[in-house]
Amino acid sequence: MDEAPRRIDPTTDRVSAALVLGCSPEQIGPCARCQGLTCRYGRNAQPVCPQCRAVGVRTGTGPG
Known part of the structure; x- marks a missing residue:
């Protein structure tokens, strides 16, 4: 079973968050x-x- 996604703390640096999320740091x-x-x-x-x-x-509260 896949592990549930975890929240990325706002104090995490953008480069690390971008690596986890698969985007560029400017998109964070x-x-x-x-x-x-x-x-x-x-x-x-x-x-x-x-x-x-x-x-x-x-x-059931929707994705956004």
């Missing part, structure tokens, strides 16, 4: 729900981080 920004880091800008942008999207799917 805060999650609209939890303020953790996500690929917020540019191509394939997601205003909600992977953890919040996974929670939304599990609880």
